[in-house]
Amino acid sequence: MTTIVEINGLSKHYGNVKAVDNVSFKLEEGKIYGLLGRNGAGKTTIMHMLTAQIFKTSGELKVFGEEPIENEKVLNRICFIKESQKYPDAFRVKDVLNVCPLFFPNWDREFALALVEDFRLPLKRRMKKLSRGMLSAVGIVVGLASRAPLTIFDEPYLGLDAVSRNLFYDKLLEDYGEYPRTIVLSTHLIDEVSQLLEHVLVIDAGKLLLNEEAETLRGNASNIVGAAAQIEPFLSGKKVIHRAPFGGLLSATVLGRLSEQDRKRAAELGLEIGPVSLQQMVVHMTGSNGNYEEVAK
Numbered sequence: 001m002t003t004i005v006e007i008n009g010l011s012k013h014y015g016n017v018k019a020v021d022n023v024s025f026k027l028e029e030g031k032i033y034g035l036l037g038r039n040g041a042g043k044t045t046i047m048h049m050l051t052a053q054i055f056k057t058s059g060e061l062k063v064f065g066e067e068p069i070e071n072e073k074v075l076n077r078i079c080f081i082k083e084s085q086k087y088p089d090a091f092r093v094k095d096v097l098n099v100c101p102l103f104f105p106n107w108d109r110e111f112a113l114a115l116v117e118d119f120r121l122p123l124k125r126r127m128k129k130l131s132r133g134m135l136s137a138v139g140i141v142v143g144l145a146s147r148a149p150l151t152i153f154d155e156p157y158l159g160l161d162a163v164s165r166n167l168f169y170d171k172l173l174e175d176y177g178e179y180p181r182t183i184v185l186s187t188h189l190i191d192e193v194s195q196l197l198e199h200v201l202v203i204d205a206g207k208l209l210l211n212e213e214a215e216t217l218r219g220n221a222s223n224i225v226g227a228a229a230q231i232e233p234f235l236s237g238k239k240v241i242h243r244a245p246f247g248g249l250l251s252a253t254v255l256g257r258l259s260e261q262d263r264k265r266a267a268e269l270g271l272e273i274g275p276v277s278l279q280q281m282v283v284h285m286t287g288s289n290g291n292y293e294e295v296a297k
């Protein structure tokens with residue numbers, strides 16, 4: 001499998017703030033990645049370094065095998081869609097579509113026009129007159145029709161309604177099936193995108209907490225509920241990422257697949273076992289009660 005992005009010990013500091021702190025990971029060709037984490041975790045800073053919008057403080061960063069800064073060969077193959085994209089004042093929707101081929105060699109105008117219809121975008125309206133959701137939709141059209149080998153969406157759907165978000169997910173999957181490329185989705189709507197993601201990266205306070213195939217994660221955590229006295233011995237030796245006591249009961253989230261023997265024992269102890277969604281997992285890992293770092297050691 002071809003590596004598209006390779007970062008090693010990457011850091012970005014702003015004075016005392018370690019926005020990104022010694023992060024290492026690889027992005028492979030033809031996969032959809034989720035870059036997840038709380039506000040201020042460092043996701044945008046990573047994406048800005050990948051797309052050469054800011055300089056790193058230290059570490060190694062290779063995109064398509066090269067440093068991206070002032071590297072047209074690399075930047076030509078990237079499309080970065082961010083929530084706060086600015087457009088020239090006079091630009092209409094159709095002007096945005098007209099300049100795209102200059103930036104994106106794989107631009108598909110017919111696909112873009114079909115998406116404009118799907119999202120009900122007014123081609124002749126000025127960008128500054130669009131609603132917040134419509135602005136997001138333009139970003140999505142550009143991101144999808146660019147067919148860039150590395151396409152990055154940073155919270156692309158501010159203001160987009162549920163119908164349009166679903167349309168985005170459907171079109172993304174459909175087009176990705178036909179034209180596989182590397183896609184990075186950074187979002188807080190984890191439940192909505194969790195079925196789309198093939199690999200998950202979780203960032204917290206500038207550090208990489210999790211770097212795992214989505215398939216491995218699914219079913220790799222369980223919620224266990226039962227009487228505190230019964231559950232504690234069961235939890236012993238397991239990777240507990242969250243504990244929530246209520247009354248005499250305890251609800252605990254455990255990382256790692258439970259064995260048949262575990263399940264039998266849980267049943268004997270009267271413990272209930274339930275699934276954990278990706279969103280719950282991320283919340284537990286990065287929440288104030290999360291003790292993932294402790295178990296990760």
Ligand SMILES: Nc1ncnc2c1ncn2[C@@H]1O[C@H](COP(=O)(O)OP(=O)(O)OP(=O)(O)O)[C@@H](O)[C@H]1O
Nearest residue numbers: 014017018019037038039040041042043044045046
């Ligand atoms: N130019 C800057 N100067 C100083 N601090 C900055 C700057 N840019 C980012 N930071 C800080 O770096 C940290 C990471 O910010 P970043 O925007 O990467 O987070 P994020 O994960 O994208 O958050 P969100 O989900 O809210 O968009 C934050 O503490 C932020 O305040």
